[in-house]
Amino acid sequence: MTHFRPVALDHASRLINHGPTVLVTSTDGTRRNIMAAAWSMPVEFTPPRIAIVIDKHTLTRELMTASGVFGVCIPCAASLDLAYALGNCSGKVIDKFARYGIVSVAGDALGVPLIEAPCVAWMECKLIREPHSEDAYDTCFGEVVRAAADARVFNEGHWQFDDSNTALHTIHHLGAGNFVRASGIIKASPL
Amino acid sequence: MTHFRPVALDHASRLINHGPTVLVTSTDGTRRNIMAAAWSMPVEFTPPRIAIVIDKHTLTRELMTASGVFGVCIPCAASLDLAYALGNCSGKVIDKFARYGIVSVAGDALGVPLIEAPCVAWMECKLIREPHSEDAYDTCFGEVVRAAADARVFNEGHWQFDDSNTALHTIHHLGAGNFVRASGIIKASPL
Numbered sequence: 001m002t003h004f005r006p007v008a009l010d011h012a013s014r015l016i017n018h019g020p021t022v023l024v025t026s027t028d029g030t031r032r033n034i035m036a037a038a039w040s041m042p043v044e045f046t047p048p049r050i051a052i053v054i055d056k057h058t059l060t061r062e063l064m065t066a067s068g069v070f071g072v073c074i075p076c077a078a079s080l081d082l083a084y085a086l087g088n089c090s091g092k093v094i095d096k097f098a099r100y101g102i103v104s105v106a107g108d109a110l111g112v113p114l115i116e117a118p119c120v121a122w123m124e125c126k127l128i129r130e131p132h133s134e135d136a137y138d139t140c141f142g143e144v145v146r147a148a149a150d151a152r153v154f155n156e157g158h159w160q161f162d163d164s165n166t167a168l169h170t171i172h173h174l175g176a177g178n179f180v181r182a183s184g185i186i187k188a189s190p191l
Numbered sequence: 192m193t194h195f196r197p198v199a200l201d202h203a204s205r206l207i208n209h210g211p212t213v214l215v216t217s218t219d220g221t222r223r224n225i226m227a228a229a230w231s232m233p234v235e236f237t238p239p240r241i242a243i244v245i246d247k248h249t250l251t252r253e254l255m256t257a258s259g260v261f262g263v264c265i266p267c268a269a270s271l272d273l274a275y276a277l278g279n280c281s282g283k284v285i286d287k288f289a290r291y292g293i294v295s296v297a298g299d300a301l302g303v304p305l306i307e308a309p310c311v312a313w314m315e316c317k318l319i320r321e322p323h324s325e326d327a328y329d330t331c332f333g334e335v336v337r338a339a340a341d342a343r344v345f346n347e348g349h350w351q352f353d354d355s356n357t358a359l360h361t362i363h364h365l366g367a368g369n370f371v372r373a374s375g376i377i378k379a380s381p382l
Contacts, residue, residue: 017229018363018371019210038208039232043244043328051242051330053234077377084379100382133324137234139242141328159365172209172363174350177379180209182363182371186268188275191291 004116007147011157013042015074015121015149016050018159018182020170021083024054025071025104025113026063032113033059034096034104036087038173040072048144050125055138059091064127065134070142071112072123076153077181078167079118084177109146120168121149161185195307198338202348204233206265206312206340207241209350209373211361212274215245216262216295216304217254223304224250225287225295227278229364231263239335241316246329250282255318256325261333262303263314267344268372269358270309275368300337311359312340352376 007015016022019041025034039053052072054061064070075083086096097104097113104113107124114122125142133139153160153168161169161182171179198206207213210232216225230244243263245252255261266274277287288295288304295304298315305313316333324330344351344359352360352373362370 014366018365019232039234041210041230041232041242041244043230043330049328051232051328053232080377081380081382085382130324130327133321133330136321137240137242137332139234139324139330158367158369159371161371171377172373174209174373174376175205176349178349178376179379180350180352180373181375181377182365183374184372185365186271186362186370186372188368188370189272191272191276 002116003150003152004148005151007149008157009048009144009147010046012048012123012144012147013045014157015123015147016040016042019172020074020182021173023073023075023083023086023119024052024060025073026060026067027113028063028066031063032097033063033091034086034102034113035060035091036083043141049141050144051139051141053138054140064140068127069110069112070125070127071107071114072125073115073119074121074170076118076120076168076170080171080179082118083171107146120153120170121147123147193307194341194343195339196342198340198345199348200239200335200338201237203239203314203335203338204236205348206314206338207231207233210363211265211373212364214264214266214274214277214310215243215251216264217251217258218304219254219257222254223288224254224282225277225293225304226251226282227274234332240332241335242330242332244329245331255331259318260301260303261316261318262298262305263316264306264310265312265361267309267311267359267361271362271370273309274362298337311344311361312338314338
């Protein structure tokens with residue numbers, strides 16, 4: 001049984017507001033790929049738009065440019081080793097889905113590969129073509145058209161990281177294979 | 192005595208690789224401002240370049256466009272309430288440095304306001320003018336020309352978050368004033 005539930009589009013930016021490492025999926029109908037990306041951010045709440053850095057020499061970049069769509073899946077502490085492995089091999093050399101036994105489904109809206117377990121959220125995105133940003137900064141803009149998250153850790157537009165769901169906490173890459181886990185929510189007080 | 196030490200430019204991207212909330216500083220020589228920004232990311236290691244979302248209606252955007260430079264200071268758990276307050280008032284209405292008693296120094300390279308305590312790192316950045324990205328996505332690109340970090344928590348190009356320095360851990364905004372603290376480093380294992 002899936003724990004995933006739809007995320008309202010005006011809450012989609014919250015999924016990456018705190019800077020987690022994400023997985024980017026792509027397909028041109030024949031080939032498919034998945035890679036890890038540490039560099040992404042929202043750029044707009046409504047419509048929900050994001051920016052993500054995808055090196056122009058990757059298969060992901062080739063497939064998302066060809067198809068005009070991509071998926072963003074958010075790994076968690078339980079998929080730490082997988083996320084790191086996906087960032088250290090090339091889809092030009094191996095089929096990473098097959099190599100790592102990753103089960104994906106085609107998104108209802110755009111057909112991009114989406115992963116639930118062992119991820120905690122996904123987004124289907126349309127690439128907004130911006131050739132200059134893509135070329136000069138490897139920065140690709142996208143609009144989220146459909147999103148879902150694991151209700152055990154994201155509810156009503158909010159991440160709920162606590163001691164009951166540590167394996168589902170998002171991971172944030174410090175570099176060199178070291179990550180921090182999003183944990184211990186602290187609430188700001190008015191000054 | 193300052194705990195800040197220079198950060199090599201090829202390590203500068205590490206400062207925001209994991210998605211912390213940052214403070215953006217700016218001045219046109221007469222006016223000055225500081226605001227919180229949850230949406231930033233590196234886009235290039237060498238030269239170190241970043242992208243950051245700054246709403247076009249803010250004083251910060253006005254000042255950084257006028258001066259061509261901006262500062263990025265990284266708050267921490269000890270400055271959580273300050274960071275949140277800085278994101279919820281406008282520099283067009285009050286001088287936030289005066290209101291909150293923030294001590295800054297002018298950066299040696301670009302003259303931007305830089306804050307050490309209660310922050311844990313800073314970067315002096317040149318704005319790379321990209322009128323289309325700025326206009327369409329409020330996304331501003333910048334190149335880091337000088338950086339420093341608190342050696343109690345960042346050393347040799349790596350964040351070192353542990354139980355001895357929890358007040359200095361970076362903060363990551365989930366939304367609505369709730370943050371997670373970068374804590375509990377976990378290292379990925381090869382699959």
